[in-house]
Amino acid sequence: MSVDLLVEKIKEKSNPSVAGLDPKLEYVPSYITKKYFDEYGKTLKAAAEAIIEFNKGLIDALCDIVPAIKPQSAFYEMYGLEGERALNETVAYAKEKGLYIILDIKRNDIGTTAEAYSRAYLGKVCIGDTEVSALDVDSVTVNPYLGTDGIAPFVNDCVKYDKSIFALVKTSNPSSGELQDIVSDGRHIYEHIAECVNKWNENTVGKSGYGAVGAVVGATYPEQARVLRSIMKNSYFLVPGYGAQGGGAKGVKPCFNGDGLGAIVNSSRGIMCAYKKGNWKEEDFMEAARREAIRMKNDINSVL
């Protein structure tokens, strides 16, 4: 009912970072895509097979370094049913390797529909009198625009199935302020949402001191992160924007607590495309990703 499991894995690997698996096809080494294009043509199936091989290679290379992976659902949905199959296979493989899986879906809807989303990814779905898992992950991201109704079903499943969620609070993108930085009653919208996160998180705090409801807080806004860290004392932060989006280790520091816990920093492109920087051969994409994951781990730990 909390993020205790994630915290354990972070401690075990002394690494508060998560590898984002956002497999645009242009990130996949061309010797892999070529193999499947030759076999299946330039089809969604070829794309899915290439992504599965790439992801499994990355997971093999990273699974003793990082505590968690974060597949971005958009980059699987983009390849239709075949892409969804690639996501399912990626999740299954990462589970075998003992990784914590944060599925980045940013779902949101009214109560009964949010319940369906939660069942799809955290809970179980009823088929007659049988309960079945659809795609079972450890954690998902959610969007708070609809308020408590849309979040409560996820929190219920967190408690029931020992899962976690991360609600968008202050996102890493340039236009995040258009809505999130609006000021009302002397506080920004992201601060109002942070108070909601506290309310949703209230009864879920585990032995780590952190609850099931975390927050997405971008590395690109360190000043806001500092404020948010002080409001949401019992929430873990999922921190995008390190690396390719411009946030460095100093940018992520305010997301952490004094004990070096409280945040997990994502890198997607930086790790997946590490082989495209320097003198790597495409075939060495795994080693390149591993080196970048180690560099990132050391970089972040150096400021904690």
Place this chain on the structure above:
Amino acid sequence: MSVDLLVEKIKEKSNPSVAGLDPKLEYVPSYITKKYFDEYGKTLKAAAEAIIEFNKGLIDALCDIVPAIKPQSAFYEMYGLEGERALNETVAYAKEKGLYIILDIKRNDIGTTAEAYSRAYLGKVCIGDTEVSALDVDSVTVNPYLGTDGIAPFVNDCVKYDKSIFALVKTSNPSSGELQDIVSDGRHIYEHIAECVNKWNENTVGKSGYGAVGAVVGATYPEQARVLRSIMKNSYFLVPGYGAQGGGAKGVKPCFNGDGLGAIVNSSRGIMCAYKKGNWKEEDFMEAARREAIRMKNDINSVL
């Protein structure tokens, strides 16, 4: 690059309503679920087959009455890969029948990821030098929490592929006000977002007078709808909350313009479960749905 196609279909059928296809398994007549449980056991495959048969029956019953369907993605994702297959088959079948398809996904993310979502549902995805459609629909719902970055890729594809989107502005659920009703500078957040919708919609207005960027405005908040109608003059409203959620024809009236255009009202449970009210036999679910769709059409037209 606008909602002209939707407006045409609404005029053709003199019906500003859309049938929501949110196939919870308990909505499906038991003689259908039983058939597939007997064949496949209580499995995700059985659930998907039951949903496909139910949806096709509903589409057959409704396709000369309603201009559009709105599948709610959550209720397909809930059944995993099999559920996604059911969604794909439902969309394909509805297309054959000439229906406008609004896929209710409420997606949102940073720019490059929003682009992937848009390609998945409105645009095309590149596989090598080939462009492929993943699941091609006419329109999707989007969430504005991340600001312009997260919406622009969808608007670009609306222009390029003649599609539309509906951005959440004032949602129909009880807790929608927690964020959406916060007041800043004398205006509610939903009014601020309405101004953003105007900006996003600016260069997309078609011959109907409406642009590609519409707004989700709940039937349960008619006062707010009145205000929003006056702000977003060139946006079509997608209106949930009629029927099961408590909004009636009077509640939806403020969403329309004087000419009887400007809004399309959704009913999901009311139509899908029409056979559960009154003295219908389960086997007559199609006729019951048809009668309810006609009743709803007349009910809404009576206040326009």
